[in-house]
Amino acid sequence: MTVESFPNAWHAVVDHLREAGVSVLFGLPGDDLEALCALEKAGMRMVLCRDQRNAVCMAAGYAIQSGRPGVCVVGKGPAVANAVGGLLEARSAGAPVVVLAGGTGTDRRGSGAFQELDQVPLVTPVVKWAHRIDHPDRVVPAVEKAFLLAGAGAAGPVYLEIPDHLAHVPVNRFREWTPPALVGATAVPGTGPAVAALEASRRPVLLVGGGMRHRNGDGAVESFADTAGAAVFSTASGRGTASEEHPLFCGLSGLYCPEAAAELWRTTDLVVAVGTALEETATYGWDGAIGAETPVVQVNCDAGGLSTEYGGLRVVGDGADVLGAWTRALASKPPDESWLAAIARCRADVWAHTEDRLARMAADDGLHVAEVLAAIDAVAPPSRILVQENGLQDMWSYFYPYHVCRTRGGSLVPSEQTTLGFGAAASAGARLAAPDRPVIAFVGDGAFATVRSELPALRREGVGVVYVVLRNGGYGWLHAQVTSRGLDHRLHPFAADEEEQPEGAVVRQKSQLEDALRDALATCEQGGGPAIVHIDVQLTDTPPGITGLDGDFPSHANEI
Structure with a gap:
């Protein structure tokens, strides 16, 4: 019937x-x-x-x-x-x-x-x-x-x-709709080669990827790290999965790894990678850090997401279930105190280096991108969601602790593809998915241009996103490459002067920054749709470790 x-x-x-x-x-x-x-x-x-x-x-x-x-x-x-x-x-x-x-x-x-x-x-x-x-x-x-x-x-x-x-x-x-109920992957037993490798390790590192989003509600990541005594790192897409205020969290891996935390990668004897395909940006620099003999134990719910570039065990299973089983299996194994001390020292050095650099910026008259992130941290509530792009200067937000993801699910970034404008558009979807949380899109002006045509629709729908637009005149990464290759930037104008009166607030001085951000957040919370804060920045204000100006850095940024 x-x-x-x-x-x-x-x-x-x-x-x-x-x-x-x-x-x-x-x-x-x-x-x-x-x-x-x-x-x-x-x-x-x-x-x-x-x-x-x-x-x-x-x-x-x-x-x-x-x-x-x-x-x-x-x-x-x-x-x-x-x-x-x-x-x-x-x-x-x-x-x-x-x-x-x-x-x-x-x-x-x-x-x-x-x-x-x-x-x-x-x-x-x-x-x-x-x-x-x-x-x-x-x-x-x-x-x-x-x-x-x-x-x-x-x-x-x-x-x-x-x-x-x-x-x-x-x-x-002819029948009722059948909901897409999914059965989670069965947890591996708490014994076997993987547990043996964990028991033998004295200096483990845990790398958490985007595949663990929405899978750490019970704190399986932190419980495993505490039990195993593991330094915790995140891929860019995995941010917001593990607590970044946890004493074992040391930042991002690979391309965005804080310099002061690199010692942990050079001295680890085991890497546990959960919910990541170990793409290039997550593993950048591994060849010069972890040794070829260092095992990498991978956990992924899909065999297609397991990398075959590294030696070590590969486990197909649900990341939270697997970490839970391993935590129980390691309950009687005490962490290595010297390794815990090394993690604490590196974490303290990471924070000290950042605070020192911010202090030097504060003494300078110019407005720096890192200071914009600090102002967001000071003005926006911890529940905020920072949606990022991956251009030359918005990459500052990838470096911990210039940006700290304060709550679970508080960060959304492009994938390894880094499609120009993804974050600018995705922020609207994130706001509708979490209407009770402030959403701040941290984007370059090149990326913002791709979503400008959508602003009337977002206003009509009352989608309150704060767009913090870093204005360097266009595609900063390509402009930097033109300069470094000795080309004439006048013939190849990837960056040019922005219009004098763009829509929204324009911040050119430090004293204006926090008030502009507060006003934008208030506009969004009052149902006024998106609010825009333009920040004038200098092309030379590049993130730590980004040395692409001399051509020796992988051209991965989204302007390419």
């Missing part, structure tokens, strides 16, 4: 979204507006974007912050092509995003139809699953599978195409 009949596929899909608890969508739908008709009838909220890539990035920001699927609706042809950049970032970031796209109907394929494109092969390399529904009877199982796969195992984006002909035929649902 028919449970329910819908006028077309879009109404059936929206019914599933409502049943799945989806409260907000992002996108720029096709010009037939069938998706909007279904959403309006169901009373569901849709943030109408002006750019499909921004829409996918907003959905990814929502998904990363909430741990629930972010949903994006786009049209067909060039709309799907424009969404690919966002899908690339979502796939690399492990964001459970469901993209619902239009498509050419079966009756028109091959006829030279308007905006006809074979879209599934286009998106397949950047999603977990891509599928085109061709028959109304396939709508129900296809949409359920899309949501199941987006969140299962290593989360990521999926693509579901709803061709035009399905907007004109009824869809029947």
Whole structure:
């Protein structure tokens, strides 16, 4: 017996979204507006974007912050092509995003139809699953599978195409919707080779990646670190998983490792990496730090996320469950006191070095990027979420403790792809995912330019994001590379003078900074939509250890 009949596929899909608890969508739908008709009838909220890539990035920001699927609706042809950049970032970031796209109907394929494109092969390399529904009877199982796969195992984006002909035929649902209930990976036993390696270690380091987001609610990371006596580091995407105020936390790994903490990597005898694929930025400098004989024990819920670049054991399992089992197995093993002392010394040195540098900046008349981060820390509540980009000067926020993530889930960064403008757009999704927490987007002016067209929609929707825009005139990283290569920057103007009166507050002096930030936070909390604070910065104000001006640093920043 028919449970329910819908006028077309879009109404059936929206019914599933409502049943799945989806409260907000992002996108720029096709010009037939069938998706909007279904959403309006169901009373569901849709943030109408002006750019499909921004829409996918907003959905990814929502998904990363909430741990629930972010949903994006786009049209067909060039709309799907424009969404690919966002899908690339979502796939690399492990964001459970469901993209619902239009498509050419079966009756028109091959006829030279308007905006006809074979879209599934286009998106397949950047999603977990891509599928085109061709028959109304396939709508129900296809949409359920899309949501199941987006969140299962290593989360990521999926693509579901709803061709035009399905907007004109009824869809029947012959059973109740089945929720995408997922069974977590079974914990490995508390014995075996991995535990033997842990018991033998006297100087362990624990590296926590973005795969542990939303998996440390019971403090499994900190409990394991305390029991094993491990120095704790985070990848950039893993920030906000472990407490950065914990006495064993020493900063980020690889490219963003504080210089004063490098001793721990040079002297460790075991690295435990949980929820990270050990990408280049997370392991930058390892060749000169940890020895080839140093084992790396990896834990990932998906075998595809385990790196084969390093020796050591590889465990497929849920990170929280595995750490919990190992904590219980190591309960009778006392930590090495000399290693704990070394961790405490390095952590103290990291903080002392930062405080000394900030003191020297304070004595200087100029306004420094690190001082902007310090002002955010002073003015914004600990519950804030800092959403970052990955350009030349916003990278200051990657260096602990210039920026300290004070609460769980308080940091959101681009993936290893570092798509320009991802953070600027994702911050809107993060705000909708956590409406009770202030969201601050720490972005360069080049990245901010990519999201400027979305500001009217964010105002209309009351999405209160504070945009702290570092103004160096454009793409600072590329400008720095031009200078370092001896090229004429007048012929290659990656950075140029910004307009004299940009929208929002402009801060040029230290005395203006905290008041401007307070006003922006107040505007957002009062439902006034986004607020913008422009900060004039110098191209020479580069983060610690960023020596790319002479060409010896990997060109990874998002302006490239």
